[in-house]
Amino acid sequence: MSELRRGTRSRHERLLALLRAGTTHVDALAAALDVSPSTVRRDLGRLTRQGAVTRTYGGAVTAAAFHERELSERVRLEPAAKAAIGAAAAGLLPESGTVFLDSGSTCARLAEHLPGRAGLTVVTRSPEIALFLAGAAGLEVVLVGGSVTAKSHGLVGPLVALALDRLVVDVAFLGGDAVHPVLGVGEPTLPEAAVKEKVAERARRVVVLADATKLAPHAVPCWAPLPAGWVLVTDETDAEVLDPYRAAGVAVVGVAPGRP
Template identity: 40%
Template sequence: MTVQQRRPRAATSERREVLVREVRDGNGNIHDLARRLGVSASTIRRDLRDLERSGEITRTYGGAVRGPHPHEPTLREKEHGHPREKDAIARVAADLVEEGDVILLDAGTTTARLAWHLRERTGITVIAAGINALAVLAEAPGVELIVLGGRVRHPGEGIVGPYAEEQLRWVGPDKAFLGADGVTSRGLCCPSLEQARLKHAMLEAARTTYVLADASKLGAEPFGYWAPLDRPHTLIVDAAAPASEVERLSASVLRAHPA
């Protein structure tokens, strides 16, 4: 006798349609989804498991992302996204750097623009975790440049790994400037666990931390790894960042206006 596969009830089917839309919009946290849909977390986990089997999403620790496998863009691809906004954010960040400062500079395209605006400075020390920032500052005569040791990760060209994390135990930077592929109330969204660990170590090492994020990053959850923003920090966003998204992040905010 052939056993026919049971089809989901109408309510279940409708809920799963909503789930797919929410996950594709970057809202993949299990407990947030459970509250929003008025069901238990275990029901959401069961729904996500079945949706993953159908190839519509990819489950992660604590939630899900659009499936089947999120694409991680290269730095060259990222450089074409929101260049005016990133440069405006970088200029605001550069104005925060004072002579005598020791700063931590995360990998990424916005932090690379910050490096560009610092290349003529004197009397500052930059500890860099990205190949693109290193290339910009390598010949800056007034900048003391320190390279975090570790493995270069592609395609983001950031330096990651236990050696980089260990090195941060021995420095006390005045300021850290972090980037991310997404920023939500959970923290900074990252393509890999190594990146998430390093960003959190940078957050813990610095006296003051700034997160550089254009409007497209706010509320985005493209990957399944997170660096919690569990210490005070300031978010630097462009003028187009929606007030509703900014307010959800419970952080001090500086807005940058493109030239």
């Protein structure tokens, strides 16, 4: 049995090497590996679930390498999708109660819809969002303390966890560098992932805001698991991408950029 497992691992490594070299079709991969196409499809299915590859029509490609971007760069990416996602997420805000807004460019678009929404307490780990909402009438804004991350500007560390342990939020709106139907939200560091996991634990409902680029496999090192029944708001429309989320019990809210 151990020999079989070693053989499978070896084949997976060779399969990934072929994909990186540009061989992407199932039949060509099967010929190169001297196995049946059904074996290749089975291997690709396993590697897809692990987040190592993305399935394509007739084959697969390797997951995109992960590169954490500066917040100033992120705000310029996918602006129409993020605007539509933010508007759709605003429809999930409770009439009153406590909500959590994550740091990041997509949650910032949601924050634009909060002024004028009296009766909400907004907890955030984003200095930018806290400052934007600080003067909004009828909102109580709570900025959890902690260490400021250099690229995302999100607050992390034990002080954040200490504050969150004393709160229960009705709805938590999370962003992420990557999203997976089983693994949850992907982050570049353990402190970032730990904050999101803690927020999810303290929330009655978790809503993840992610444009389609975040749903493609990335080599993100750290993951925050999410509770059952979380909600995904996205502009992704490909059923092959979204079906694994629905199968995992995730409620998908689709948006159309330009028509939020």
